[in-house]
Amino acid sequence: MTVYSEELFKRVFTVYGHNFDTAGETSTEIKSILKGLEIDSDIIRRALVVAFEAEMNVVMYANIGTVSFVITDEAIDIEVADEGPGIPDIEQAMQEGFSTASDEMREKGFGFGMGLPNIKKNSDVLKIESDVGKGTKLLARIRLDSNA
Amino acid sequence: MRLEEIKDILHGTVLTSDLDLSLEVDTVLASDGMSEILAFHTPGALMVTGLTNIQSVRTAYIADVRAIVYIRGKLPNEKLIALARDKNIVVMATEFGMFDVCGILREHNMKGAM
Numbered sequence: 001m002t003v004y005s006e007e008l009f010k011r012v013f014t015v016y017g018h019n020f021d022t023a024g025e026t027s028t029e030i031k032s033i034l035k036g037l038e039i040d041s042d043i044i045r046r047a048l049v050v051a052f053e054a055e056m057n058v059v060m061y062a063n064i065g066t067v068s069f070v071i072t073d074e075a076i077d078i079e080v081a082d083e084g085p086g087i088p089d090i091e092q093a094m095q096e097g098f099s100t101a102s103d104e105m106r107e108k109g110f111g112f113g114m115g116l117p118n119i120k121k122n123s124d125v126l127k128i129e130s131d132v133g134k135g136t137k138l139l140a141r142i143r144l145d146s147n148a
Numbered sequence: 149m150r151l152e153e154i155k156d157i158l159h160g161t162v163l164t165s166d167l168d169l170s171l172e173v174d175t176v177l178a179s180d181g182m183s184e185i186l187a188f189h190t191p192g193a194l195m196v197t198g199l200t201n202i203q204s205v206r207t208a209y210i211a212d213v214r215a216i217v218y219i220r221g222k223l224p225n226e227k228l229i230a231l232a233r234d235k236n237i238v239v240m241a242t243e244f245g246m247f248d249v250c251g252i253l254r255e256h257n258m259k260g261a262m
């Protein structure tokens with residue numbers, strides 16, 4: 001028998017690529033949601049780092065994307081899917097310091113090649129699938145009991 | 149150290165009126181890299197940066213930063229200040245550069261988060 005975890009909360013946000021004015025708004029909203037819940041502050045912190053870095057990657061590299069934010073009785077699931085160039089070599093992209101960001105992005109404080117490593121460090125499960133020329137899908141899970 | 153004293157030692161100007169300057173901070177996150185700020189997350193830290201775009205405040209909010217010091221006399225715009233005030237993050241500006249700001253803070257026994 002399969003036991004499915006119960007979905008307690010779900011919200012889907014649209015993230016616009018190349019728009020630095022609104023970049024980070026989704027994660028800011030997610031923080032406001034999480035602050036009102038009785039979840040361990042370190043779990044919240046980890047979920048927010050994941051959400052923010054993944055959101056910024058959509059802004060920097062993709063055309064448009066969605067952030068689906070789900071809380072179950074077991075975990076926080078963050079799924080970020082975008083329409084964009086995709087990642088040709090995921091293993092290389094995961095390396096700390098690897099970045100294809102432009103100078104303009106670096107001047108804004110992003111593009112130091114720490115985003116995906118930060119996401120990996122802060123999630124308990126991470127899956128990335130990418131189709132070059134089509135887009136990227138990232139699923140990160142932060143277990144609610146992972147700090148217990 | 150209280151934010152009020154930090155303002156004084158950095159000859160700073162506080163840009164967010166009516167936020168509490170009696171709050172204490174003891175840890176400094178000094179960087180122009182937003183991922184770095186997140187990676188070395190220390191709740192209630194003082195963030196020192198040369199980047200005055202709106203993402204600096206969004207990053208600060210995500211990283212539970214208590215106050216931001218913008219260096220080299222760079223002034224953020226009104227929209228940034230309004231967001232910071234809304235998120236209860238004190239914003240100040242100083243003419244000093246990164247080296248001097250960090251040196252002064254260290255002389256006053258503040259410690260680094262990294």
Ligand SMILES: Nc1ncnc2c1ncn2[C@@H]1O[C@H](COP(=O)(O)OP(=O)(O)O)[C@@H](O)[C@H]1O
Binds near residue numbers: 062085098
């Ligand atoms: N959603 C995405 N779409 C396309 N490429 C991406 C995406 N996310 C990451 N990448 C690629 O992976 C690299 C590393 O990403 P990351 O670790 O977040 O560092 P940074 O964004 O600072 O470059 C990026 O420079 C980019 O080439």
Ligand SMILES: [Mg+2]
Binds near residue numbers: 056111115116
């Ligand atoms: Mg990134």
